[in-house]
Amino acid sequence: MEKKITIILNGKERELTVNSNETLLRALRDKLYAKSVKEGCNAQECGACTVIVNGVAVNSCGVLAIECDGAVVETLESIGEAGNLHPLQKAFMSNSAVQCGFCTPGMIMSAKALLDRNPHPTESEIKTALSGNLCRCTGYRQIIDAVKEAAEKTGGDHE
Amino acid sequence: MKKFDYFAPQNLEAAIKLLQSDENRIPYAGGTDVLENIKAGHLNVNGIVDLKKISELQGIYFDEENGLSLQALATMNEVCEWDLIEEWYTALFQACGSVGAYQVRNRATVVGNICNASPAADSSSPLMLFDAEVEIYGPEGFRTILVEDFFKGPKKTDLKKGEIVTAIQVPLPPEGMKSKYYRLSRRKALDLSAVGISVGCFTEENRKFFRIAVSAVHFVPLRIRQAEDYLSSCEKIGEEEIKKAAKMVKDTVNPITDLRASAEYRKEMVEVYVIKALREFNELEVE
Numbered sequence: 054m055e056k057k058i059t060i061i062l063n064g065k066e067r068e069l070t071v072n073s074n075e076t077l078l079r080a081l082r083d084k085l086y087a088k089s090v091k092e093g094c095n096a097q098e099c100g101a102c103t104v105i106v107n108g109v110a111v112n113s114c115g116v117l118a119i120e121c122d123g124a125v126v127e128t129l130e131s132i133g134e135a136g137n138l139h140p141l142q143k144a145f146m147s148n149s150a151v152q153c154g155f156c157t158p159g160m161i162m163s164a165k166a167l168l169d170r171n172p173h174p175t176e177s178e179i180k181t182a183l184s185g186n187l188c189r190c191t192g193y194r195q196i197i198d199a200v201k202e203a204a205e206k207t208g209g210d211h212e
Numbered sequence: 213m214k215k216f217d218y219f220a221p222q223n224l225e226a227a228i229k230l231l232q233s234d235e236n237r238i239p240y241a242g243g244t245d246v247l248e249n250i251k252a253g254h255l256n257v258n259g260i261v262d263l264k265k266i267s268e269l270q271g272i273y274f275d276e277e278n279g280l281s282l283q284a285l286a287t288m289n290e291v292c293e294w295d296l297i298e299e300w301y302t303a304l305f306q307a308c309g310s311v312g313a314y315q316v317r318n319r320a321t322v323v324g325n326i327c328n329a330s331p332a333a334d335s336s337s338p339l340m341l342f343d344a345e346v347e348i349y350g351p352e353g354f355r356t357i358l359v360e361d362f363f364k365g366p367k368k369t370d371l372k373k374g375e376i377v378t379a380i381q382v383p384l385p386p387e388g389m390k391s392k393y394y395r396l397s398r399r400k401a402l403d404l405s406a407v408g409i410s411v412g413c414f415t416e417e418n419r420k421f422f423r424i425a426v427s428a429v430h431f432v433p434l435r436i437r438q439a440e441d442y443l444s445s446c447e448k449i450g451e452e453e454i455k456k457a458a459k460m461v462k463d464t465v466n467p468i469t470d471l472r473a474s475a476e477y478r479k480e481m482v483e484v485y486v487i488k489a490l491r492e493f494n495e496l497e498v499e
Contacts, residue, residue, distance in 0.1 A: 054217050073218035073260075074250075096248055098402055103315055112315045115247055119218050120262060163314065184401035185313025 058122035062087065063131035071118040078102045080118035081128065089129035089158040093187070100186035103159035104128050110166035112185070129158040132165065140206040141165060141199070148199040152190035160186045164200045172208035176201070213251050217259035223266055224349055224378070230261045232351055232374035239263055239376050241285055242319035244312065245328040269378060274300070280382040288317035288325075288335075301382060303391035303410040304338035310393070311335075313401045323377045326362060329369045330404070332428035336363065337410035338393055340425040340435045344382040350375030363432040386421070389414035390493065394485045398472065404428075406473035407481045411489035420449060422493065424457075429465040429482045436461045439486075449494055458486035 054073045059066055062085055069084045078095070081087040081104065090113055093101030097115040104113045105127040133139035141161050144150070151157050160183060167174055167182035174182065179200050188196060219237075221227040231237050240246055240260040249255035263269055269284040274296050282291070291297055292309030311317055311325070311334050325335045326346070339359045346362045348355050351374045359380065362370050371377070385391075391412035397403040408427035413420060422443045427433040439460040446453045467478035 054215075056218075072215070074213040074215050076213075095251065097244060097312075097316055100313065100315060109318045110315050111318050115243055115316070115319060117218065117243070117247070120220075120264070182314055185315040187402075 056119055056122070058119065060085070060118075060121050061123075061125045063127060069118075073117065073119050075118045076114050077104070077106070077116040077118045077121055077126070078113040080121075081113060081126070087128045087130055091155055091158055093155065093159075098187075099156075099159075100163065100183075101156055101159045103162045103186060105162055105166050105169075108166075108169070110163050110182075127162070127165075129161055132161070139165075140203040141168070144199040144203040144206070145196070148195045148202060150191060150195040150199040156186055156188040156190075160188070160196055164203065167200070168204055168207060172204065174200075174204060179204075214253070214256065216250070216257050218262065219259060220262040220265050224268065224376075227261050227263060227266060227376065228350060228374055230259075231376065234258055235373055237261055239327075241321045241324050242287065244316050244320040245324060263376070272297075276384065278381075279384040282322050282380045282382070284321065284323040284376070284378050286322055288312075288320045288322065289314070291322060292317070300385060301338065301342060301391065303341055303393040303412065304335065304382070306393040307334040307338045307395070307408070307410065310395050310405070316402075323380060326359065326380070327369060327371065327377055329363055329365075329367050329432075331363075331366050331431055331433060332405050332408060333433065334393070334395065334405060334408055334427070336433035337408050337425035337427045338391070339380060339382065340433060341391060341410040341412050341423050342382045342385055344380050346370075346377055347379040347381055348375050349378045354378075356381070360435055366431055385412070386414040386416065391423075392489065392492070394489055396473075396481055396485065404472060407478055407485060408433075409482065409485045409489060411486070411493060413493040419444065420494070422457075422490065424461060424486065424489075426461065426465060426482060429467040429478045431466070431468075434465065436464055438464065443490075449490075454487055454490040454494065457490060458483045461486045 057070050081090045091101040093099035095114045097112040102113040133142045219230050237259040238257050240262045271283045272286045273281040288308040288311045298305040322335045325333045344359045345356045394409045395405045396407040397405045405428045410425045412423040425435045439457040462483040467475045469475045
């Protein structure tokens, strides 16, 4: 069955028609052109498709678009702009946390969701927040360091 | 993905009517199992009934008289981020925190975990440890059943046509009871468990009482009362008694071989984990 829904994507109201069996991942990529959201496994096992829905990090391949009528959705397109990148983006670059780049949008969205709720995470809390994001390239060290650095830059005073 | 109808009822009655009127419809909350089963073609449904708009199914409640009430929509992260649950129901707190990964736990529900009824369900052994009850609502009204009796077989529960689980009620544990969840899996995240055990210990009138429940090693999660009763009958609990109790657990379970572990390995490891757990708890000062 088809339904017309409204998603507040990165601060803008967007209207679209979706099928009941269409994932949020496919609706974001194919109908709203949020191409930062990657399909890695389509089985909720890799985190490449991670987006933030109503403040909560989720695998968009595991959410139906039709459930998201009226939902606030954030993708990587919502942060930073050319010449003025978000601290997370800057830290990923300066820490060599990007190799092929395919896991990166999902990693950054998981990291952003973490820093939004916990501005001073411990390394253990960072690892838990990123536990659902797989990377085949880096070995994760650079990514964890990048999130640490971004937390220091955005969190204000750090113990 | 195969096509299906989508319904989002605003209340319980409407949800039950929708489930009753077409037996090929299924309740849907987090969808971490249901959606993947539909994608893989393991689940063939005409419609899904999204429960997330039903406000009485939300929330987790605790008080020191009635214990813990996990409503149907309570997610794994809601459980494993509440320090009260860590204090009173440690094994449950740890088990819920071991499921999948962070994003999955934002959607996965404890009720969904038991309704999916994988014999490896992480929340199953802790819930059984605490004698939790399942609250069910259907065309005939409300009923309750012990979590232990809710599991009928792999992926099979006691739910009848048109029924949904509305909550899990976990009574207050005996005073001072300590518990822990042990899990054997190949990865720290994004993996099912090959062996899961929950062990609890409390003291009553200067005697130590143990509770033991296991998952992933039998066709349903199990509470091993034979080992519990044996331990509570011992005057003193030392290495010999611990090994005897662990052997009872090993001899009771009948695991299968699958891609995560062989049956032989599971049998060996459930014994290893029970010994480890009992040793840890035996040394603990339990008030």
